Amino acid sequence: MALYTDTVMDHFLNPRNVGSMEDADGVGEVGNAKCGDIMKMYVKIKDNVIEDVRFETFGCGSAIASSSMATELIKGKTIEEALAVTNKDVVNALGGLPAIKLHCSVLAEEALKTAIKDYYDKNGIEYDHTQFPDCDACEHGCHMV
Amino acid sequence: MFVYADNAATSKVSPAVLDAMLPFLKDTYGNPSSLHTMGQKAAEHLLAARESMARHLNCEPKELYFTSGGSESDNQAIISAAKVGARRNKKHIITTAIEHHAVLHTLAQLEREGYTVTYLPVSSTGLVTAEQVKEAITEETCLVTIMYANNEIGTILPVKEIGAVCKEKGVYFHTDAVQAAGHIHIDVKDQNIDMLSLSAHKFHGPKGVGALYVRSGIPITVLINGGGQEKGKRSGTENMPGIMGMAKAFDDACNNIDANAAKVGALRDKLIAGLSKIPHCALNSDPKLRLPGNVNFCFEGIEGESLLLLLDSKGICASSGSACASGSLDPSHVLLAIGRPHEIAHGSLRLSLCEYNTEEEMDYILQEVPKVVEYLRNMSPMWKDLISGKKNFTL
Numbered sequence: 034m035a036l037y038t039d040t041v042m043d044h045f046l047n048p049r050n051v052g053s054m055e056d057a058d059g060v061g062e063v064g065n066a067k068c069g070d071i072m073k074m075y076v077k078i079k080d081n082v083i084e085d086v087r088f089e090t091f092g093c094g095s096a097i098a099s100s101s102m103a104t105e106l107i108k109g110k111t112i113e114e115a116l117a118v119t120n121k122d123v124v125n126a127l128g129g130l131p132a133i134k135l136h137c138s139v140l141a142e143e144a145l146k147t148a149i150k151d152y153y154d155k156n157g158i159e160y161d162h163t164q165f166p167d168c169d170a171c172e173h174g175c176h177m178v
Numbered sequence: 179m180f181v182y183a184d185n186a187a188t189s190k191v192s193p194a195v196l197d198a199m200l201p202f203l204k205d206t207y208g209n210p211s212s213l214h215t216m217g218q219k220a221a222e223h224l225l226a227a228r229e230s231m232a233r234h235l236n237c238e239p240k241e242l243y244f245t246s247g248g249s250e251s252d253n254q255a256i257i258s259a260a261k262v263g264a265r266r267n268k269k270h271i272i273t274t275a276i277e278h279h280a281v282l283h284t285l286a287q288l289e290r291e292g293y294t295v296t297y298l299p300v301s302s303t304g305l306v307t308a309e310q311v312k313e314a315i316t317e318e319t320c321l322v323t324i325m326y327a328n329n330e331i332g333t334i335l336p337v338k339e340i341g342a343v344c345k346e347k348g349v350y351f352h353t354d355a356v357q358a359a360g361h362i363h364i365d366v367k368d369q370n371i372d373m374l375s376l377s378a379h380k381f382h383g384p385k386g387v388g389a390l391y392v393r394s395g396i397p398i399t400v401l402i403n404g405g406g407q408e409k410g411k412r413s414g415t416e417n418m419p420g421i422m423g424m425a426k427a428f429d430d431a432c433n434n435i436d437a438n439a440a441k442v443g444a445l446r447d448k449l450i451a452g453l454s455k456i457p458h459c460a461l462n463s464d465p466k467l468r469l470p471g472n473v474n475f476c477f478e479g480i481e482g483e484s485l486l487l488l489l490d491s492k493g494i495c496a497s498s499g500s501a502c503a504s505g506s507l508d509p510s511h512v513l514l515a516i517g518r519p520h521e522i523a524h525g526s527l528r529l530s531l532c533e534y535n536t537e538e539e540m541d542y543i544l545q546e547v548p549k550v551v552e553y554l555r556n557m558s559p560m561w562k563d564l565i566s567g568k569k570n571f572t573l
Contacts, residue, residue, distance in 0.1 A: 045484070046491055051557050066521035066560050069481050069501050069509065073559040091558040093483035093502035134502075 037094060038128035044098035049105050054087040059155065061147025063166070064140050070096050072144040074104070078152055083107050083115050088144070095127075095134040096141075102126050103141035112149060116164060118142065142166075180493040181539040185380075185471055186329055186357060186530035187497055191423065192382040198426035199384065199419040210416050211405065220418055227425035234432040235374070235391055236365040243390045243398075243408045244421050248356035249280035250401070251375030251390035254412070255352040256284045256323055258392070258399040259373070260293060262350070263320020269293045270318040272349075274306050274335075275515040276328050280375075281354055282511075285323075294318070303464040304333030304516050312343045321350045326358035326374075330499055330512040330528060331463035332472025334362065341370025350396060356380055356388075360431030361439065361469055366391055376428075378420065382532070383427030387420030438533045443470040445531050445540050452544035456551055458564070460573045462513065462526065471531035474499075476518060478573045479561030480525045480554040482509075488550045489527075494543060499526040521560070522572055 037045070054075035064070040070092040077085035086108050088100040103123050107115040120138035124130050130138060143166040150165045152158075182190070191199075202223070208216030210224045225239070232239040245251045256271070263269055273285060275297045285295045296314050298306045311322055322344050327334045337353050344351035352373035355364060359374075360381030366374055373396065377388040390412075392398055404413025431438070446468075450461055453475050462474040477485070482498030489496050499510025501524060508514070509523035518526075529543065555561040563569040 042487075045487060048557070053562070062559060066524075067519075069521070069524035071559050089557050089559040089562065091479065091560040092481050093500070094487045095502075096481075097484055097557070 036131060037098070040102075040126070040128040041095060041098040041130065044101040044127065045094045048088075048097055048101040050085075050087050050101065050108065051089070052087050053089055054085070057087070057148075059148040059150070059152030061144050061149070061151055063143045063147055064092070066091065069093065070137065070140055072096065072100050072140050074100070074144040074148040076107075076145070076148045076152060078112065081111050081113075083110050083112065086145075086148075092137065092140075093134070095130050096137040098127060099123050099130070099137040099141040100144065103138075103145050107145055112152075116146060116149060118145065179539070179542045181535070181542055182495045183529040183531060183535065183539070183543065184495045184497050185532040186332075186469075186528065188379045188385065189382050189532055190534070191379075191384055192427065192430065194430060195382055195384070195423045195427045199423040202418040202422050207418070210418065211407065220416075223422060224416055224418065227421050230425050231389060231428050234364075234428055236367050237391050238394065240409070241391055241394055243392065243412050244416060244424075245388045245390050245412055246386055246417075247379075247388035248278070248354065248375050248377035251377070251388050252278070252280040252323075252352075252354050253284050254390055254399065254401050255373040255375060255392065256281065256288070256321065257401065258397065259321035259323075259350045259352060260288050261399045262397055263293075266320070268318045268320040270296070270316055270320065272296045272298065272311060272314045272319060272322045272324075274298045274300055274324050276300050276304055276330075276333075276512045277323070277325055278329055278354055278356065281323055281325070298324075300333075300515050302517050303467070304328050304331050304335075304462075304512070305464075305467075306335060306340075308336055308339035308343045311340050312347070315343070315347045315349055319347070319349050321352060323352040323354070326353045326355035326364070327362065327469050328463070328512060329357045330510055331474045331516065332357075332468035332530075333463045334358070334467055334469065337371065338369040341372075344372070345370045357469060360428055361435070361471065363435060366393070372396060378424035378427055381427050381431040383424040384420050387417050387424045389424070434533075439470040441533055442531050442535070445535055445537070446471060446473055448537070448540050449473045449529060449531075449543060452540070453547060456548050458571055458573045459551075460522075462516065462518070469530075473529040473531070475527050476513070476522045476573065477525045477527065477551050477555075478522060478571060479558050479564055480551060482524055482526050484554055485525070485527055485550060488553070489546065492546045492550070494546060497528040497530070499528065500524045519572060 482500030
């Protein structure tokens with residue numbers, strides 16, 4: 034379908050790092066079923082580096098592709114580098130998304146940040162709360178950008 | 179394998195229809211309004227096409243107007259009845275919650291202009307009853323517009339009974355028969371229909387052409403002014419290749435209507451039986467009281483657009499009522515109206531068949547859909563929550 038770039042279709046049809054992770058150090062889940070998008074990310078962190086990452090997504094083609102690309106962008110990066118990844122980076126790496134699908138990239142950014150926040154919380158690590166999405170907002174309905 | 183199972187979206191032009199159209203592009207390209215021989219030859223064919231279609235609908239040729247398609251026909255029918263109503267101080271219209279947007283958006287425009295619209299709720303299978311219509315009619319009602327068959331879930335509505343109620347109450351009855359025409363028997367007199375919309379490309383005719391039947395005596399509002407074609411009610415040089423194609427397609431469809439319905443209905447039933455075996459799914463609408471070619475399921479735990487894209491990658495063309503597939507935030511208004519919750523409606527799949535589909539294609543669909551559903555469920559956190567018991571299944 035010409036709706037999506039070849040890169041989006043590649044990541045949709047051959048998603049990278051898909052699945053769950055038993056011994057994850059951090060797990061983040063964003064979105065809600067009513068809107069038709071839920072993303073869940075699992076991270077394995079060692080020596081401040083994202084050693085491994087997995088995702089599970091309920092959503093459209095661009096949601097699955099955005100999740101897959103986001104995992105690729107943070108795998109092997111330091112936490113600081115991973116936190117610097119934005120939805121725009123995901124969109125650019127995918128070669129663009131249709132305007133109406135941009136929220137999928139936002140969800141991907143929020144999912145990975147929420148997973149890192151979970152790692153911080155679980156390990157009692159101090160952090161700047163403003164760096165992370167307000168996850169209560171995710172429950173309040175669909176948001177579009 | 180390539181399988182086209184999206185015939186409710188549009189259908190292919192049949193070879194016979196193409197043959198009927200080509201002469202009007204190549205040889206007899208005259209304007210039916212021209213006085214020369216070629217123009218008059220076109221005019222004769224135009225008349226023959228109108229007579230042929232009128233015969234199949236059981237109306238008079240002069241009651242049939244050629245338009246650009248279903249949307250234009252719906253707009254013109256509804257606006258015409260609304261204008262008549264306004265002159266009599268009747269500005270109430272009755273419809274259903276599951277109409278096509280060509281009807282719903284026209285009515286929304288009328289609401290902004292001061293009309294009141296009653297949207298009748300439908301049953302879990304997408305039905306409204308004549309009794310519901312009867313109860314909703316008031317002194318102010320100028321029009322009842324209810325579709326013949328639903329485009330998404332294929333429900334066939336009790337048009338004849340609704341028409342009878344309207345006739346008894348003296349209210350105009352319009353039906354959007356875009357999905358029904360050429361697929362199920364239509365007789366505007368017997369079925370008490372005052373106005374009817376149809377579109378050629380849903381029954382193997384070309385796109386961009388349709389028809390509007392308006393019973394004699396109902397004043398028509400002109401939407402397109404110009405050279406006074408279509409008895410002054412719809413100007414613009416007649417789309418001769420399109421009209422010739424539509425008339426041929428309608429003739430073929432109506433002449434073979436029972437045989438096609440039997441063949442397509444059997445394919446449909448095979449698909450329904452096969453897909454029903456997928457766990458946690460539900461057929462939308464009634465198994466039998468539906469269009470011969472319509473199959474519509476919801477699969478819990480997955481989203482429809484990704485389902486469509488994966489099926490497309492396997493060569494299967496289908497459709498979905500998910501929000502993502504429609505490019506909006508909300509899933510299909512039809513699925514919501516029959517009571518499907520948002521998260522279930524997002525996981526819908528429509529397969530719409532025609533007489534060109536085969537048993538082998540159904541086997542292929544039945545082989546691929548379960549695999550794709552399972553694949554998507556395996557990567558869905560929502561599905562994980564359901565099978566782990568963290569959340570309860572709806573289906």
